[in-house]
Amino acid sequence: MPPARDLQPLPVPSGSGALDVLPTLQRALDGAGPALLPVPDEPTEESRRVLDALGAGTPLAPGEDADDDPTALVIATSGSTGTPKGVLLPAAALRASAEATHRRLGGPGCWLLAMPAHHVAGIQVLVRSLVAGTRPHAVDLSGGFRPDGFAMAAQAALQGPGPHYTALVPTQLGRLLSDDGAGLTALRKFDAVLLGGAATPPSLLRRAREAGVAVFTTYGMSETSGGCVYNGIPLDIAQVHVDGETGPVALAGPMTARGYRGRPDSAAFTDGWFRTGDLGRWRDGRLEVLGRADDMIVTGGVNVAPLPVERVLAEQPGVREVCVFGIPDPEWGQAVVAAVVPADRAAAPAADALRAAVRERTNAASTPKRVVYLDELPLRGPGKPDRRALAARIAGEPSDDR
Template sequence: MSSARHLQPLPVPPGSDALDVLPALERALNGEGPALLPVRGDDGAEARRLTEALSGPLTSAEDSSDDPTALVIATSGSTGTPKGVLLTAAALRASAEATHRRLGGPGHWLLAMPAHHIAGIQVLVRALLAGTRPSAVDTADGFRPESFAAAAQHVLAADGPHYTALVPTQLSRLLSAGGDGLASLRKFDAVLLGGAATPPALLHRALADGVRVTTTYGMSETAGGCVYDGQPLDVAEVRLDGETGPILLRGPMLARGYRHQPEAAAFAGGWFRTGDLGRWQDGRLEVLGRADDMIITGGVNVAPLPVERVLAEQPGVREVCVLGVPDPEWGQAVAAAVVPADPAAPPAEPELRAAVRERLNAAAAPKRFAFLPELPLRGPGKPDRRALAELFQA
């Protein structure tokens, strides 16, 4: 390129004010102006931290006049260190257009999650490419079903398909609250669900309540979800290294790489190495969780996600997160943080342990439990395993 383009911070306001970024986002998608670094508009300290780490001129390896970098999405991954995912306009378009093809055509979108994360900003990208005006949920007091219902009215009044995207925690709240929020949710032609693993019990409950849920798997490096209901979008390829090996992804929706990391091994050979483990089940991709989260207890490997699925199906369990914590006898002990449906009457530990032992094996049965009012979260609805590990060790 003749002169280096700069990466400019884009403060994204929370809630319905997030729509203020649409003009800047549209210019970036058209290759006009600077590349954009979306940051939280309501957290100055976090915005400064990401700006200092990631802003500035883009190098020749980070940009191209033929396919300009439109967005750099900040992600801490599993390390806590900020990384910038270089997303080109073409990658964002490929993802958004493939989503519309899978769902049944361009439509009207409701933004219900923060738009500085990839899942939120892709809602805005899809709306721009569809030529429709999105609406956004007012989250001034957090995510509330009545606010969702109010914002949904504007989207549902328009002709054509109606779409939204949620994280499992939001879906759970809408199902539990019932009323206008759930009634509105039922009217959407598709509800994309991602950001964190979806407990099967929650998915079954949503479908039984008439909600058209589509589970998604993807990340910032793939411009958002690229595997829907276990099957890749038409632009995406999935490869596994081994029967339950690491998941690799390829396609035009892939990021260019990482900011300040021109030779990142994760992108070598045109495939993105996700760091997740998975397997094929009846022709669908089943994600087993992060390889880094694998628990080695008494010499036996235990994947947390299957344990979480068993526990989430037990009576009295609303949410659960399973992790490994240091143990002098076992090396690591399987620990489960459980949010009870009724805090005054948490489920019995022996019954939870027995359910895992029966469905999986003795090694997977949690040795420690913590009953919490809520799970600590990071990013768009992901359990904060680091915070939970500190809780167990304390």
């Protein structure tokens, strides 16, 4: 029996420096060398915690690797718990995801990396490029994501033969649309723009399509090698099961991880299915995801899913971003809270108007008991609002209703 392969850190620079890892990534896809754990190249307390928790520098355990399909990447994800987990992604799963994505979008093409490549959405841009045999380009993220920086990188990427693809999170798309400059002009020229990492407000999606952007919303996670449902329709390799009319979502297919590092008995992986922890339903033949089951707010004995409330609020005039969550309440058990980032803080929409919109479009239980106004939402991962951080912060603060 050959010796167990080690799990080695893969420090990934931001921006164009991320392209330097392509040769190492190619070797991992080919099954040569160790399995790789992508982390930011600038050491942080978070990255050190991930390296320690996932046993970087130590061998993969039995069941975490296979001679005929080696584990290429171990992607760190905290999910909704904040505890680091290492998602074991075989080379075949990454390739299957990349190839299915190309089939859905219109064939192998040239990719522009616009997000950190130590997350699954970013590193899959590099994997797709390797599978396609094309050289990717990258946006300079040293000063954060800026529309002018995107425009500059996109100009270089669009000069090569197509088709041309990129992947964004909703916050990035919103900035490009609001800037309405060279970045948006360049974005319109891409044959497909994958949009994931966080729920996309319908109003943002509508604005993008009205602006001529070829947006594909994606649903997936590290455990499925990234997105496996595009515009609500599964990729041709993906199976989706929803338990009941509205219930837990499970995913299966060759893009699925083989499990978690150090957690051989995880109940999330059962009989070839990955149980996502999300709630969803089928609507007009498309999967509609309602959010995490553990994000569900129980207020006065009624279950309230945050995502439908967020969709209503995001469509209201003057709302740039919103996140809905629950905080402890002595009367209701939990109170529904909406954290709103106004387009103009000096002219923020009135809390009563926001509540009325939710009550009209959903129900009384879903109506926020509190509305708080923030300059920005705390984020985790590639661009998801951090509900836990918001709940901890807001629980001890007075409301800023107006």
